[in-house]
Amino acid sequence: xxxxxxxxxxxxxxxxxxxxxxxxxxxxxxxxxxxxxxxxxxxxxxxxxxxxxxxxxxxxxxxxxxxxxxxxxxxxxxxxxxxxxxxxxxxxxxxxxxxxxxxxxxxxxxxxxxxxxxxxxxxxxxxxxxxxxxxxxxxxxxxxxxxxxxxxxxxxxxxxxxxxxxxxxxxxxxxxxxxxxxxxxxxxxxxxxxxxxxxxxxxxxxxxxxxxxxxxxxxxxxxxxxxxxxxxxxxxxxxxxxxxxxxxxxxxxxxxxxxxxxxxxxxxxxxxxxxxxxxxxxxxxxxxxxxxxxxxxxxxxxxxxxxxxxxxxxxxxxxxxxxxxxxxxxxxxxxxxxxxxxxxxxxxxxxxxxxxxxxxxxxxxxxxxxxxxxxxxxxxxxxxxxxxxxxxxxxxx
Amino acid sequence: xxxxxxxxxxxxxxxxxxxxxxxxxxxxxxxxxxxxxxxxxxxxxxxxxxxxxxxxxxxxxxxxxxxxxxxxxxxxxxxxxxxxxxxxxxxxxxxxxxxxxxxxxxxxxxxxxxxxxxxxxxxxxxxxxxxxxxxxxxxxxxxxxxxxxxxxxxxxxxxxxxxxxxxxxxxxxxxxxxxxxxxxxxxxxxxxxxxxxxxxxxxxxxxxxxxxxxxxxxxxxxxxxxxxxxxxxxxxxxxxxxxxxxxxxxxx
Ligand SMILES: NC(=O)c1ccc[n+]([C@@H]2O[C@H](COP(=O)([O-])OP(=O)(O)OC[C@H]3O[C@@H](n4cnc5c(N)ncnc54)[C@H](OP(=O)(O)O)[C@@H]3O)[C@@H](O)[C@H]2O)c1
Numbered sequence: 265x266x267x268x269x270x271x272x273x274x275x276x277x278x279x280x281x282x283x284x285x286x287x288x289x290x291x292x293x294x295x296x297x298x299x300x301x302x303x304x305x306x307x308x309x310x311x312x313x314x315x316x317x318x319x320x321x322x323x324x325x326x327x328x329x330x331x332x333x334x335x336x337x338x339x340x341x342x343x344x345x346x347x348x349x350x351x352x353x354x355x356x357x358x359x360x361x362x363x364x365x366x367x368x369x370x371x372x373x374x375x376x377x378x379x380x381x382x383x384x385x386x387x388x389x390x391x392x393x394x395x396x397x398x399x400x401x402x403x404x405x406x407x408x409x410x411x412x413x414x415x416x417x418x419x420x421x422x423x424x425x426x427x428x429x430x431x432x433x434x435x436x437x438x439x440x441x442x443x444x445x446x447x448x449x450x451x452x453x454x455x456x457x458x459x460x461x462x463x464x465x466x467x468x469x470x471x472x473x474x475x476x477x478x479x480x481x482x483x484x485x486x487x488x489x490x491x492x493x494x495x496x497x498x499x500x501x502x503x504x505x506x507x508x509x510x511x512x513x514x515x516x517x518x519x520x521x522x523x524x525x526x527x528x529x530x531x532x533x534x535x536x537x538x539x540x541x542x543x544x545x546x547x548x549x550x551x552x553x554x555x556x557x558x559x560x561x562x563x564x565x566x567x568x569x570x571x572x573x574x575x576x577x578x579x580x581x582x583x584x585x586x587x588x589x590x591x592x593x594x595x596x597x598x599x600x601x602x603x604x605x606x607x608x609x610x611x612x613x614x615x616x617x618x619x620x621x622x623x624x625x626x627x628x629x630x631x632x633x634x635x636x637x638x639x640x641x642x643x644x645x646x647x648x649x650x651x652x653x654x655x656x657x658x659x660x661x
Numbered sequence: 662x663x664x665x666x667x668x669x670x671x672x673x674x675x676x677x678x679x680x681x682x683x684x685x686x687x688x689x690x691x692x693x694x695x696x697x698x699x700x701x702x703x704x705x706x707x708x709x710x711x712x713x714x715x716x717x718x719x720x721x722x723x724x725x726x727x728x729x730x731x732x733x734x735x736x737x738x739x740x741x742x743x744x745x746x747x748x749x750x751x752x753x754x755x756x757x758x759x760x761x762x763x764x765x766x767x768x769x770x771x772x773x774x775x776x777x778x779x780x781x782x783x784x785x786x787x788x789x790x791x792x793x794x795x796x797x798x799x800x801x802x803x804x805x806x807x808x809x810x811x812x813x814x815x816x817x818x819x820x821x822x823x824x825x826x827x828x829x830x831x832x833x834x835x836x837x838x839x840x841x842x843x844x845x846x847x848x849x850x851x852x853x854x855x856x857x858x859x860x861x862x863x864x865x866x867x868x869x870x871x872x873x874x875x876x877x878x879x880x881x882x883x884x885x886x887x888x889x890x891x892x893x894x895x896x897x898x899x900x901x902x903x904x905x906x907x908x909x910x911x912x913x
Binding site: 300303304305308311312315318319321322323324326327328329330349378565 | 853880883884885887888891892895900901902904905906908909910913
């Protein structure tokens with residue numbers, strides 16, 4: 265649980281206890297520029313774009329700022345809090361392709377080493393970082409007391425919640441829907457499939473490797489789900505009316521084929537999956553896998569809205585939130601590891617932990633801004649799944 | 662002057678080498694100037710050391726740096742150029758002044774920080790880059806000297822770590838003070854364009870725009886130097902988020 269200043273080594277040096285570390289990288293050059301502008305401070309002119317592109321690839325992985333997250337538990341008495349670090353691997357946004365895999369893997373390992381060196385009790389590997397590690401946590405440096413989580417279980421939780429919420433907002437009957445998952449055999453995609461397949465009418469699974477698709481289809485079919493698989497989206501026999509995009513793409517290049525005119529589309533990729541040129545008039549698109557901290561989030565130096573660039577305050581990717589939620593709970597365990605092990609039970613478990621500490625599904629939005637015009641997810645209350653307590657609409661699984 | 666052909670290269674390489682000789686001449690001029698400045702710095706350092714072993718160490722380092730300068734000059738002669746140096750050149754003079762300020766204060770640790778952490782980071786990283794593309798023995802000499810400079814850094818590191826452990830805050834503040842002076846000068850020197858006028862070391866126009874002709878670039882030399890500097894500070898134990906902000910604030 266939230267640690268205060270724990271020990272003093274040498275005169276003047278206070279070693280702050282690090283409960284969690286968040287390992288990530290910036291999605292765009294604009295985001296990189298904004299981070300560097302904060303680091304340069306108001307006295308220095310922002311760096312020109314060409315200089316940023318020249319400098320970034322040389323920055324070794326390192327902590328960028330301190331992060332403090334507060335829980336809603338015991339909020340009246342200041343709330344439980346956890347302290348951590350945001351560590352950037354400084355992977356250049358245009359070098360996510362396979363050609364840079366060794367270099368990027370070295371960067372993720374370097375960032376993980378920073379988390380270990382800082383004594384973080386738990387480290388969340390942001391989406392792309394965990395993809396590079398591919399579930400092989402033994403590729404990380406030798407660690408002492410730091411456990412690693414991909415954070416994908418809470419990501420799945422927020423994606424599933426988002427899809428359900430969007431269906432509710434759009435007055436769609438999810439039980440009659442055909443669900444398409446792009447990147448279905450991935451950790452996030454397969455987790456979403458396990459959670460949603462039992463409640464939709466039909467499931468379409470897409471990825472490049474047919475063998476892995478067939479394996480997942482067999483698993484779902486064993487539970488009585490109607491499944492179709494295809495490597496080419498145009499091969500599906502029916503149109504999808506709910507789509508989850510969870511492919512590990514190096515850039516936003518996905519063009520969806522057979523989707524219904526008014527399909528609900530959740531883009532959970534980081535970087536985003538959907539190509540900006542994808543024309544889907546009538547589709548209801550939202551960005552998935554995001555949660556919102558309601559107990560309080562602070563950065564030192566102040567990176568509010570820079571490291572978490574969302575149109576709502578204190579919104580963070582689910583993968584990073586998982587580490588924070590576990591730190592607030594004092595559960596320093598590798599909650600999500602490996603690939604393809606995310607189950608509905610585990611998703612419910614981590615969502616319950618997050619909810620307890622006031623971390624809920626973020627308000628839905630897309631490139632054009634918020635998608636829920638009048639509905640405020642923090643004030644709209646419905647019965648939670650467990651029935652134990654009132655939970656925000658966003659916290660329903 | 663040895664003929665270019667003695668480099669044991671093909672005719673094509675010889676032609677390209679003779680056309681790139683003026684570029685190597687300036688690269689070598691910067692390297693020799695840096696080495697001579699380091700030799701002067703170590704000699705000055707020996708004058709404030711109390712321990713005879715430290716005096717001997719400093720003088721040995723000074724001799725080593727002069728040896729490096731001589732080796733670079735010899736490489737220049739091999740490709741048919743006479744390489745000059747100028748420790749009074751705009752940036753190098755400023756770097757020397759920063760070092761001499763520490764000497765004036767009899768600040769042994771400050772001297773090590775300037776020479777071993779800041780100047781050597783730059784030397785090790787940029788020599789290693791040059792070594793990758795330098796033709797024949799020129800490249801090998803840069804590689805050998807980069808490795809030797811790296812050994813210096815290792816030696817100083819143990820002393821500096823022990824010093825930091827005594828009083829972390831004071832140590833880090835000192836590094837920051839010196840960073841603002843020395844690294845600002847180095848950053849200007851390494852900037853893609855020399856905005857403050859001619860550096861007074863290159864023999865003609867600034868060499869930076871021509872570096873691409875020998876597969877080098879000012880941006881890569883700067884990047885590698887700053888990367889090495891950050892990694893060295895990491896090894897000393899300075900917090901990464903603090904040193905990142907320092908480097909982000911340097912001029913470009
Ligand atoms: N919102 C969040 O908080 C959050 C959190 C974690 C992850 N993410 C993002 O979610 C996405 C998936 O992450 P993950 O951990 O599940 O990755 P993963 O385990 O590596 O799975 C990636 C999936 O994408 C498929 N795929 C890769 N390239 C494809 C292509 N060109 N066309 C179609 N399918 C392709 C893969 O199958 P094949 O190789 O067979 O094609 C696999 O099914 C990533 O973009 C990641 O950054 C977001």
